[in-house]
Amino acid sequence: MRVVESLSWRWLIGGGSAVVLAIAWYLLTGPLEVLSPVQFPTIEDAIDSLSQLMGPGYAGATLWGHILSSIELVLLGFTVAVATGTPLGLLMGRSRVAHAYLNSIFQLIRPIAPIAWIPLTILWFGLGTAAKVFVIWLAAFAPIVINTITGARNIDPVLVAAAQVHGASRRHILFDIVIPAAMPTIFTGLRISLQACWMVLVASELVGSFTGLGHIMILATRDLNAGMIFIAMSCVSVLGALSSLALARVEHWVMPWRP
Amino acid sequence: MNRWIGAVTASFVLMLATASPIAAQDTTAQAYPLRVAQQPQRWSLAWYLAREKGWWKALGIEPTMSMFASGAPEVAAGASGSWDVGGAGDIPAVLGAARYGLLTIGIADEEPAINTIMASKDMAERYARDPSLIKGKTIPVATNSTGHWAASTCLEKKFGLKPDEYRFLNLSTPEINAVLTSGQYDISMVWSPNTYILASTIGAKVICTGKDVALPITSNLLAMPSFADQHPDIVAKFLAIYLRSVEWERAHPQQTIEYLSALYKSVGVNIPREHLSQEMQDRPTFTLAEQLKMFEPGPGGTSKVAQWSDQVAEFMKSAQIIKRAPDVKKYVTGKYLLMIENDPQLKAFAENSQD
Numbered sequence: 001m002r003v004v005e006s007l008s009w010r011w012l013i014g015g016g017s018a019v020v021l022a023i024a025w026y027l028l029t030g031p032l033e034v035l036s037p038v039q040f041p042t043i044e045d046a047i048d049s050l051s052q053l054m055g056p057g058y059a060g061a062t063l064w065g066h067i068l069s070s071i072e073l074v075l076l077g078f079t080v081a082v083a084t085g086t087p088l089g090l091l092m093g094r095s096r097v098a099h100a101y102l103n104s105i106f107q108l109i110r111p112i113a114p115i116a117w118i119p120l121t122i123l124w125f126g127l128g129t130a131a132k133v134f135v136i137w138l139a140a141f142a143p144i145v146i147n148t149i150t151g152a153r154n155i156d157p158v159l160v161a162a163a164q165v166h167g168a169s170r171r172h173i174l175f176d177i178v179i180p181a182a183m184p185t186i187f188t189g190l191r192i193s194l195q196a197c198w199m200v201l202v203a204s205e206l207v208g209s210f211t212g213l214g215h216i217m218i219l220a221t222r223d224l225n226a227g228m229i230f231i232a233m234s235c236v237s238v239l240g241a242l243s244s245l246a247l248a249r250v251e252h253w254v255m256p257w258r259p
Numbered sequence: 260m261n262r263w264i265g266a267v268t269a270s271f272v273l274m275l276a277t278a279s280p281i282a283a284q285d286t287t288a289q290a291y292p293l294r295v296a297q298q299p300q301r302w303s304l305a306w307y308l309a310r311e312k313g314w315w316k317a318l319g320i321e322p323t324m325s326m327f328a329s330g331a332p333e334v335a336a337g338a339s340g341s342w343d344v345g346g347a348g349d350i351p352a353v354l355g356a357a358r359y360g361l362l363t364i365g366i367a368d369e370e371p372a373i374n375t376i377m378a379s380k381d382m383a384e385r386y387a388r389d390p391s392l393i394k395g396k397t398i399p400v401a402t403n404s405t406g407h408w409a410a411s412t413c414l415e416k417k418f419g420l421k422p423d424e425y426r427f428l429n430l431s432t433p434e435i436n437a438v439l440t441s442g443q444y445d446i447s448m449v450w451s452p453n454t455y456i457l458a459s460t461i462g463a464k465v466i467c468t469g470k471d472v473a474l475p476i477t478s479n480l481l482a483m484p485s486f487a488d489q490h491p492d493i494v495a496k497f498l499a500i501y502l503r504s505v506e507w508e509r510a511h512p513q514q515t516i517e518y519l520s521a522l523y524k525s526v527g528v529n530i531p532r533e534h535l536s537q538e539m540q541d542r543p544t545f546t547l548a549e550q551l552k553m554f555e556p557g558p559g560g561t562s563k564v565a566q567w568s569d570q571v572a573e574f575m576k577s578a579q580i581i582k583r584a585p586d587v588k589k590y591v592t593g594k595y596l597l598m599i600e601n602d603p604q605l606k607a608f609a610e611n612s613q614d
Contacts, residue, residue, distance in 0.1 A: 038338040038358050058579065122434070126443050208399075208428050208438075219429060222331040222403045223580050224338055224358040 041227035049227030058228060059219040061211040067235060069211040073129070073204060074197045074243070077136025081193055085141045086186060089148020094178060099149075106145065114138040115203040127208030135207065139200035140193040147189025151182030184258065187251045194247055198240040213239075290321035291493055296333050296345025297324055299452075299526040301542045302367035302478050303346070304515070305504035307522040312614055314503055318496040326526060328431060330354075331403050337361060343486040344497045348405035350580075352479040353571045356590035357581045362487055364595045365480035365498050365550055366564065371469035372541040373451035374409035374476050382445045383464035390418035393425060393446060399438055400448040402429045405469070405476045408574050410448040412474055413467035439463060451541065452523065455534035475567040482595070495598040495605060502599070502609035505544045510612035515539065547599060547609050554593030565591045 022043075028034040029042040037045055053063035061069070092099045092106075114135050125131035155178055163173050179186075205214030213232045220228035252258070297303040306324065309315050315322050325342055327333035330351025336342065338359055346367040347355075355361030376398075378386050386392055393414070400407045407427070414420045430438065436453055438444050440461055449457060449465075457463040469476045480501060482494045508515040516535045523530055530538070545553065553563045561569075565587040572584035599605045 036338075036359070056579075122437060123441070127428070127430075127438065208430055208434070210426065210428065215429075219402060221335060222429075224335055224354060 038224055038226060041230050045227035046230050049225065049231045053216075053228070053231060059211070059216050063231075063235070066211050066213050066216055066232075067239065069209075069215075070201055070205075070213045070236075071239065073132050073136060073212065074194075074201060074239075076129070076133045077204070078140055078194055078197050080133060080137045081140035081144055081197075082190065084137075085144030085189075085193070086148050089145040089186075089189075090152050090174070090178065090182070092145070093149040093152025093182070094174075106142075110142050114200050115206075118203070118207060121207060131207045132204040132209065135204035136197050136200055139196040143192040143196060144186070144189045147185050147192070148182065151185030151189075152178055154185070155181045183255055187247075187255070190251075191244060191247060194243055195240060198236055198243070201236060290316065290319050291490075293320050293322050293344065293493060293497065294342040295322045295324050295497075296327060296337065296342040296347070296481075298327050298329065298333065298347065299523065299528050300346070300367075300478065301451075301519065301538055302544065304508070304519050304522050305367075305501045305544075307525075308504045308507060308518055309500045311518065312507070314500050314608075318500060318608070320493065320496060320500075328433070329401055329404060331401070334358075334361065337481075337483060340483065340485075342483070343490075344480070344482045344494060346478055346480050349475075349477050349479055349568065349571045350403055350405050350408055350575065352481055353568055353575060353585065354403060354580065355481065356568075357572070357575075357583070357585040360484040360585075360590060362482045362484055363479045363564065363568065363591045364482050364487070364494060365501065366545055366553060367478035367480050367501070368542040368544045369477050370405060370450075370542055371409070371474050371476045373454065373538075374406045374469040374474075375449055375451075375454055375465045376410050376413050376467045377439070377447055377449040377454060377457055377463045378466050379439070379442070379445040380462035380464065383466050386418075386446060387466045390420065393418060393420060395425070396446055397426045397428050397444065398446055398448065399430045399435045399444055400427045401432055401435065402427065403575075403580055404448075404450075405478075406448040406450045407578070408571070409450075409467075409469035409472070409474055409476060411574070411578070412469070412472045416472045417467045451538055452528055452530045452534070455530050455538070456528075459531045459534075475570060477564075477567065487595075491595065491598065495595045495602070498595050499599050499605050499609040502547045502550070503611055505546050506610055506612035507614075508539075508544065509546075512539070547596065547606070551593065551596050551600060554591070554596055561587065562591065562593065564593075 026043055029037065029040055041049070049058075050063075052058055053066070055062075057063075057065070059066070088102070092102055117135060117138055121131045121134055125134055159177055159181070160173060163177055168176070201212070202214035202217050205212045206218060209215040209218075213235050216232040217229050220226075220232065295306060297306060306322065310322075325336070325345075327336065327347075330347035331354075333342075333345065333347050334351040334355040337345075337355055344364075348370070349363075352361065352363050356363070377383075382392075398410065398414075400410050410427070411422070414425060415422075428444075432450070432453055435447050435449060436457065439447050439449070439457055446466075449463075454463075454465060458465075480498060482497075487494050516539065519535055519538065520530075520532065556562050557566075568587050568591050569584065572581065572587075575581045576584060599609050
């Protein structure tokens with residue numbers, strides 16, 4: 001009963017904040033004229049932009065076309081980051097030699113912002129999907145590697161020693177002890193990484209795109225269309241939140257013992 | 260404590276008051292700080308010349324120049340009040356008019372000949388002979404630009420292609436240079452001075468220009484509406500400086516080329532010297548008398564510039580850049596040209612072709 005009450009309070013407070021925000025939006029862009037429509041859209045502008053995107057479309061596709069294109073890019077970039085970052089993190093976390101060799105290179109490359117790679121990306125991959133996936137991968141890779149290293153290093157050595165005493169092979173130790181024990185930290189990295197993918201989407205779509213939410217934002221900026229920019233930003237926000245929820249589901253499925 | 264807060268507040272208010280443009284205007288000895296938006300284009304030469312010749316100072320203006328790569332970011336910066344006056348192509352000019360009432364107060368130059376479609380050395384002749392080869396191609400363009408307009412019209416009118424038979428890819432001009440040079444694309448929208456650069460580096464050739472399809476492409480002289488309301492005299496002076504440069508350039512063609520070369524070098528644009536006189540020829544500028552004629556209402560009540568701007572707005576509507584054409588009477592104005600015409604001193608300044 002207390003849980004239900006707490007939930008309804010949470011919904012009430014959340015809903016109340018949304019209503020206050022909507023009223024402030026209406027007042028600031030409407031009657032009070034604090035923000036001009038070029039700087040921030042009115043509610044009518046946002047609705048107009050949404051109906052244009054849902055109907056005839058904008059920037060070469062309808063809203064669904066843009067959303068699908070962005071989801072495809074984010075999923076590709078994230079998948080490649082998981083496929084490359086997790087093994088590298090495990091290797092660096094469990095092998096001092098590998099860590100000694102790779103860490104300095106990793107630390108040198110890590111601070112460079114993904115957007116700074118764009119000129120080189122165009123030269124290496126051209127303007128196709130590979131270039132965009134590479135930019136997303138750059139943003140998603142580091143959090144996965146760092147968290148996987150931490151997870152793999154912080155395993156109780158007694159567990160590993162016990163397994164070795166009982167004759168467990170290196171393969172068994174990796175798959176039955178290291179990975180399951182490191183999994184919570186690995187998932188922390190995955191969550192950060194997935195959000196980074198959405199954050200860098202606009203930058204990736206600077207690389208000659210035809211569709212996508214970032215593409216809408218780039219063209220709408222050129223068109224000075226604040227309504228379109230707002231709708232595209234809102235979509236990125238909603239999709240980011242939904243993908244985090246989906247990842248939480250996967251996390252629960254992979255680690256059912258976790259609360 | 261309260262006295263201390265009062266003293267700090269008073270000095271802050273005093274600081275703000277002395278730093279405001281109004282205060283600067285009141286101090287007659289002080290030059291007026293004017294924020295000018297420009298691009299690495301031939302028409303920016305006027306302001307470069309004005310600095311070299313001391314014309315800004317002569318009219319009591321201290322300009323702060325902001326350089327933009329193209330019109331779209333320039334007009335976007337205008338939305339946040341980052342500049343007072345400037346120049347840009349007629350597409351961004353109309354976009355600014357539609358979004359925040361940006362005023363067109365003069366013509367910077369005429370540009371149909373320099374907005375082109377270029378193709379690689381190998382493909383240029385083949386595309387020109389058989390335009391159906393362009394079908395299905397991806398063509399890089401800087402969207403919302405005069406080049407975008409020229410490319411769309413060339414493809415439709417000269418090559419007989421419908422919009423669904425090719426695909427535009429939005430890239431900035433430096434990116435267009437990069438993808439053409441690296442051979443990733445063999446056809447693209449290009450405007451000068453990039454046309455000369457690509458012709459000399461990779462042998463690319465122009466296969467259509469805005470002139471071929473009779474487009475009234477211009478770059479326009481612009482003023483922010485609120486600034487023009489508050490400081491019409493400064494806007495007229497800014498325009499007079501531009502017009503004086505036009506007179507000077509006509510009287511000193513050889514020296515003008517030297518200055519144009521210096522301007523381009525100063526902004527990192529390297530054009531082969533032999534193309535500079537072509538650049539001057541392809542982008543004519545207009546004197547006070549010529550501009551007045553362009554802005555004069557014709558028999559139908561609308562000026563030439565107003566008609567051109569309406570044509571631009573129609574294209575922008577068809578390209579879904581704007582929904583409604585802005586009212587041309589509200590943003591195309593010859594008011595500041597007339598202020599110069601009616602002020603003997605300013606007119607003499609604008610029509611002076613000497614140093």
